[in-house]
Amino acid sequence: MAEKHPRDRQRGRVYSWEQLYVYPSNGNNTQLTRPEIEQLIQKVWKRVVHDNNPPTFKFSPRLRHNAGWATATNIALNPDYPLRSIVLHEIAHSILDKLFHKKFAWHGSTFLALYIQLLVKESGFKKRPLIRGAREWGLIVKDNKSLHQLMDG
Numbered sequence: 001m002a003e004k005h006p007r008d009r010q011r012g013r014v015y016s017w018e019q020l021y022v023y024p025s026n027g028n029n030t031q032l033t034r035p036e037i038e039q040l041i042q043k044v045w046k047r048v049v050h051d052n053n054p055p056t057f058k059f060s061p062r063l064r065h066n067a068g069w070a071t072a073t074n075i076a077l078n079p080d081y082p083l084r085s086i087v088l089h090e091i092a093h094s095i096l097d098k099l100f101h102k103k104f105a106w107h108g109s110t111f112l113a114l115y116i117q118l119l120v121k122e123s124g125f126k127k128r129p130l131i132r133g134a135r136e137w138g139l140i141v142k143d144n145k146s147l148h149q150l151m152d153g
């Protein structure tokens with residue numbers, strides 16, 4: 001039988017939190033062009049995953065209701081709103097899929113910790129309001145120390 005992800009209990013609340021705390025932005029959240037997206041993917045991949053096989057990027061006009069999707073080897077975005085934060089959201093999925101396959105829930109505490117770290121490091125977001133907002137929505141965010149141990153281990 002195929003392996004399954006743990007249930008994705010936080011998904012809806014992660015989307016709501018993004019609408020309130022990420023898309024309005026307390027950092028740099030502009031729309032990116034294709035070369036800028038590919039550069040960002042390569043840069044983050046090198047820093048976090050330490051290999052030279054970043055996922056392949058494409059715009060996918062068929063993603064009507066979704067901002068994007070990701071696997072360890074591919075990232076696709078809806079061309080209507082290629083926001084920097086959405087690219088980072090999909091990069092976080094891609095990294096966790098690559099390093100841990102189906103070990104963690106898709107929008108679980110590990111995902112959220114990595115996504116917030118990318119928003120802070122790659123996009124100048126302030127961490128405090130992101131974390132405070134996540135708490136307001138009852139979201140669980142893995143603490144930084146555990147995330148680092150996990151990523152470096």
Ligand SMILES: [Zn+2]
Pocket residue numbers: 089093107
């Ligand atoms: Zn997602």
